[in-house]
Amino acid sequence: MNETLKVLENRRSCRNFKPDMVKEEELKAILEAGTYAATGMGKQSPIIIAVTDKKLRDEIAEENRKIGGWQEGFDPFYGAPVILIVLAKKEVGTYLYDGSLVMGNLMNAAESLGVASIWIHRAKEEFESDFGKNILKKLGIEEEYEGIGHCALGYAAEPAKDPAPRKDNYVYYI
Ligand SMILES: Cc1cc2nc3c(=O)[nH]c(=O)nc-3n(C[C@H](O)[C@H](O)[C@H](O)COP(=O)(O)O)c2cc1C
Numbered sequence: 612m613n614e615t616l617k618v619l620e621n622r623r624s625c626r627n628f629k630p631d632m633v634k635e636e637e638l639k640a641i642l643e644a645g646t647y648a649a650t651g652m653g654k655q656s657p658i659i660i661a662v663t664d665k666k667l668r669d670e671i672a673e674e675n676r677k678i679g680g681w682q683e684g685f686d687p688f689y690g691a692p693v694i695l696i697v698l699a700k701k702e703v704g705t706y707l708y709d710g711s712l713v714m715g716n717l718m719n720a721a722e723s724l725g726v727a728s729i730w731i732h733r734a735k736e737e738f739e740s741d742f743g744k745n746i747l748k749k750l751g752i753e754e755e756y757e758g759i760g761h762c763a764l765g766y767a768a769e770p771a772k773d774p775a776p777r778k779d780n781y782v783y784y785i
Pocket of ligand 1: 622623624625729730731
């Protein structure tokens with residue numbers, strides 16, 4: 612199996628991160644890979660907000676926790692020090708697909724560099740609220756964006772678990 616296929620098969624979601632910050636050159640490479648995802652008609656509808664500031668990261672985690680309805684103290688980002696938030700421009704017909712592919716690129720690029728990752732949901736609700744809208748406003752983003760997902764990043768505090776077996780009839784040949 613070549614290195615790319617190994618990365619695609621070996622990527623697993625991490626739910627226990629070390630607090631150590633992701634190295635700058637690794638973070639840059641992961642973000643760059645995200646920006647090269649295919650997009651419908653090449654319109655590049657997504658944007659990525661890279662959150663490394665601990666205070667903002669904790670505020671987003673708290674917002675996400677409340678949306679998810681978890682008990683106080685639960686960290687929906689499992690201690691990850693970096694959160695990459697992918698949003699996509701709603702007026703583009705393929706925005707949801709575009710944003711999801713960016714998420715895939717980010718996670719796979721992370722895996723290729725030994726950086727652990729996980730997709731964390733509820734970005735949509737987060738950016739429909741005043742909390743999320745204020746983040747966009749501070750960045751001077753005025754167009755209508757929908758939150759697609761958070762790619763939480765960091766270094767794994769424990770080895771990755773084995774993947775679930777692939778279901779029968781995943782692939783059909785005709
Ligand atoms: C759209 C999407 C949303 C997800 N949201 C969450 C989430 O909010 N919290 C979480 O712990 N895992 C979340 N995950 C991770 C999945 O649970 C995980 O990908 C799945 O269990 C398969 O495991 P693997 O990624 O290790 O192959 C999400 C994954 C996807 C694709």
